[in-house]
Amino acid sequence: MTRQIELSNVQKYYGAYHALRSISLDIDEGEFVALVGPSGCGKSTLLRTIAGLEGISSGDLHIAGERVNDRAPRERDLAMVFQSYALYPHMTVRRNLTYSLRLQRRSRAEQAKAVEEIARITGLEGLLDRYPRELSGGQRQRVAMGRAIIREPKAFLFDEPLSNLDAALRVHMRSEVRQLHNRLGATSVYVTHDQIEAMTMADKVVVMRTGVIEQVGAPLDLYDRPANRFVAGFIGSPAMNFVPGIVQDGGTVALDLPGRPVLRFNGHRPAGEPVTVGLRPEHLELGDGPLTLPVGFVERTGSTSYVLTATDPELMISTPARFPDGRAEVTLSIDPANVHLFSDDTGAALLH
Amino acid sequence: MLRFRNTFTDGVGFDTVLVMLALGYLVVFSAYPLVYNIIMSFQEVDLFSLASFDRPFVGLDNYRDVLGRPEAWTIFLNTVKFVGISVAAQLTIGFGLAMFFQLDFPGNSWLRGLFLAGWIMPALVVGAVWSWILAGDFGVLNHALLSLGLTSERIFWLSDPDMALYSVIIANIWLGVPFNMILLSVGLAGIPEDIYEAAEMDGATRVQRFFTITLPMMRAQLGAVISLGTIFTLQQFDLFAALTQGGPSNASNVFQYWSWQLSFQYYEIGVGSVISVLMILFVILVAAIYVRSTRAEHVA
Ligand SMILES: Nc1ncnc2c1ncn2[C@@H]1O[C@H](COP(=O)(O)OP(=O)(O)O)[C@@H](O)[C@H]1O
Numbered sequence: 001m002t003r004q005i006e007l008s009n010v011q012k013y014y015g016a017y018h019a020l021r022s023i024s025l026d027i028d029e030g031e032f033v034a035l036v037g038p039s040g041c042g043k044s045t046l047l048r049t050i051a052g053l054e055g056i057s058s059g060d061l062h063i064a065g066e067r068v069n070d071r072a073p074r075e076r077d078l079a080m081v082f083q084s085y086a087l088y089p090h091m092t093v094r095r096n097l098t099y100s101l102r103l104q105r106r107s108r109a110e111q112a113k114a115v116e117e118i119a120r121i122t123g124l125e126g127l128l129d130r131y132p133r134e135l136s137g138g139q140r141q142r143v144a145m146g147r148a149i150i151r152e153p154k155a156f157l158f159d160e161p162l163s164n165l166d167a168a169l170r171v172h173m174r175s176e177v178r179q180l181h182n183r184l185g186a187t188s189v190y191v192t193h194d195q196i197e198a199m200t201m202a203d204k205v206v207v208m209r210t211g212v213i214e215q216v217g218a219p220l221d222l223y224d225r226p227a228n229r230f231v232a233g234f235i236g237s238p239a240m241n242f243v244p245g246i247v248q249d250g251g252t253v254a255l256d257l258p259g260r261p262v263l264r265f266n267g268h269r270p271a272g273e274p275v276t277v278g279l280r281p282e283h284l285e286l287g288d289g290p291l292t293l294p295v296g297f298v299e300r301t302g303s304t305s306y307v308l309t310a311t312d313p314e315l316m317i318s319t320p321a322r323f324p325d326g327r328a329e330v331t332l333s334i335d336p337a338n339v340h341l342f343s344d345d346t347g348a349a350l351l352h
Numbered sequence: 353m354l355r356f357r358n359t360f361t362d363g364v365g366f367d368t369v370l371v372m373l374a375l376g377y378l379v380v381f382s383a384y385p386l387v388y389n390i391i392m393s394f395q396e397v398d399l400f401s402l403a404s405f406d407r408p409f410v411g412l413d414n415y416r417d418v419l420g421r422p423e424a425w426t427i428f429l430n431t432v433k434f435v436g437i438s439v440a441a442q443l444t445i446g447f448g449l450a451m452f453f454q455l456d457f458p459g460n461s462w463l464r465g466l467f468l469a470g471w472i473m474p475a476l477v478v479g480a481v482w483s484w485i486l487a488g489d490f491g492v493l494n495h496a497l498l499s500l501g502l503t504s505e506r507i508f509w510l511s512d513p514d515m516a517l518y519s520v521i522i523a524n525i526w527l528g529v530p531f532n533m534i535l536l537s538v539g540l541a542g543i544p545e546d547i548y549e550a551a552e553m554d555g556a557t558r559v560q561r562f563f564t565i566t567l568p569m570m571r572a573q574l575g576a577v578i579s580l581g582t583i584f585t586l587q588q589f590d591l592f593a594a595l596t597q598g599g600p601s602n603a604s605n606v607f608q609y610w611s612w613q614l615s616f617q618y619y620e621i622g623v624g625s626v627i628s629v630l631m632i633l634f635v636i637l638v639a640a641i642y643v644r645s646t647r648a649e650h651v652a
């Protein structure tokens with residue numbers, strides 16, 4: 001596979017504010033990469049840096065092997081889909097779609113053919129002569145996508161393109177965008193603050209926090225082997241439980257919970273080390289086990305029951321079983337492979 | 353009585369009063385003089401018949417008279433030049449400044465404030481300032497040009513027949529630029545930044561973005577500025593009074609000033625009315641274009 005986008009040691013300052021800190025990232029041709037992280041962590045800044053809408057303070061950016069640091073956006077041959085869609089309000093859908101082709105002075109026949117194909121792919125047939133103000137949110141979103149793909153660019157950049165849609169449409173468009181990516185064999189960089197979007201759509205997820213890349217990996221790698229406490233807490237829903245604990249002899253850890261329960265884990269850590277233990281709600285199994293905790297609160301959605309324990313810190317347990325009413329205590333077990341340990345000092349994962 | 357008070361405070365009574373007030377104002381101060389003016393343009397009016405309504409109708413005699421005068425054509429051309437050049441230059445300079453002030457630089461708002469000076473000053477004061485700048489013998493402009501070595505002798509800006517009209521035009525452009533700049537700034541600020549970014553990603557150069565995004569999205573504002581500018585320029589009277597009085601020998605005269613001269617200096621009131629009627633017709637046409645362009649804005 002060839003590298004399509006390569007960032008090496010990119011720094012970005014807004015005045016004194018250090019928005020991107022030593023970003024290094026390789027994106028292969030045909031790959032779907034999601035940039036995910038909490039609001040304000042620099043995802044959009046990174047995307048706009050790749051696009052050329054923001055300059056970089058130092059470091060190198062290569063696209064298709066060429067250094068493009070000093071190239072204008074239009075010389076980079078990338079297409080972007082904006083969160084606001086940024087459709088041209090004074091142009092019909094057809095003219096929105098053909099804008100880039102008209103700038104390239106392509107022939108009318110060529111434009112018409114391209115529009116027809118894009119309209120078919122994006123389901124915009126019959127809407128071509130409308131103005132953006134005459135379209136629904138979902139339709140505008142499709143026009144924005146169509147305007148990007150009509151150009152056949154080197155890569156697509158998406159900045160939270162689905163966040164203005166209602167929940168049902170968002171889930172639907174998720175798979176549609178991904179299918180479109182597969183069909184075009186395109187390279188896509190997709191910014192989102194929604195980890196579910198990142199996990200379900202991407203080949204590779206980049207987790208960011210305050211201008212730093214915390215971890216890069218395949219979605220399930222991030223879930224199974226988070227590099228640190230931040231990634232562990234950010235990936236997965238509901239979020240991982242964190243409990244203070246002390247490592248004991250023989251690969252076990254004592255939790256700072258009522259009764260000081262002891263859990264086994266896979267791996268080796270020195271006894272006496274203070275750690276943070278990470279336990280995913282869906283990995284805590286009801287039934288016989290070392291943990292017996294008082295029940296605080298139960299939520300049921302029909303498919304899943306969420307049990308919150310009356311402890312400090314409280315634990316969340318999610319289970320497909322119907323949790324009965326009126327139970328005062330819950331007994332839990334967990335597979336040692338699913339016990340995560342994080343350093344109290346650095347937050348780094350200690351077991352892998 | 354109570355019922356009346358209720359309809360007045362809660363019902364349609366109050367609305368009716370408001371509408372009547374506005375309508376009454378229009379009738380007394382706009383419609384009546386307008387109609388009176390039109391009637392006078394078909395009558396023989398002199399100083400003695402000015403006060404009575406009972407004046408002889410002369411059909412189109414006044415129209416034939418005034419349009420047949422030798423100076424009519426010169427003054428017409430002057431008016432066209434005055435309006436055309438003023439509006440075009442005000443628009444271009446105002447648009448340029450508006451785009452300039454869209455840029456983010458230190459001192460931006462302070463400098464922008466300075467440009468509004470021309471707007472808040474009465475035109476007569478502006479006229480006095482410009483007559484001082486343009487004066488032939490000890491004017492500021494001549495002094496500057498001479499000391500920079502750009503000209504070898506004084507130019508008589510206000511009394512040279514080739515210069516007088518353009519001198520008034522320059523003053524009028526200066527007067528109209530702030531208005532254009534403000535209206536166009538508002539329009540420019542209303543174009544979202546991300547649309548420019550989308551166009552940039554789509555491959556548009558700076559010039560292409562201006563012609564494919566800025567200009568078409570400013571259509572309503574441009575229409576408004578052009579038609580309002582035309583109307584304001586046709587109303588420009590003070591500058592002529594302050595600078596040239598239409599002279600020398602009508603070289604800088606325009607319809608609005610001529611109409612006033614005919615009516616109130618030579619007391620040919622019927623003939624003077626003809627000019628104002630013709631100007632009113634033209635202004636109504638321009639106003640119609642303006643209304644259309646603002647309507648397009650509501651749709652967009
Ligand atoms: N033009 C700018 N000037 C100064 N600070 C900015 C600018 N754009 C973004 N920032 C700051 O950079 C940080 C990252 O912003 P952004 O990339 O938009 O975050 P997000 O991950 O939510 O997309 C934020 O703290 C924001 O305040």
Ligand SMILES: [Mg+2]
Nearest residue numbers: 043044045160
């Ligand atoms: Mg963002």
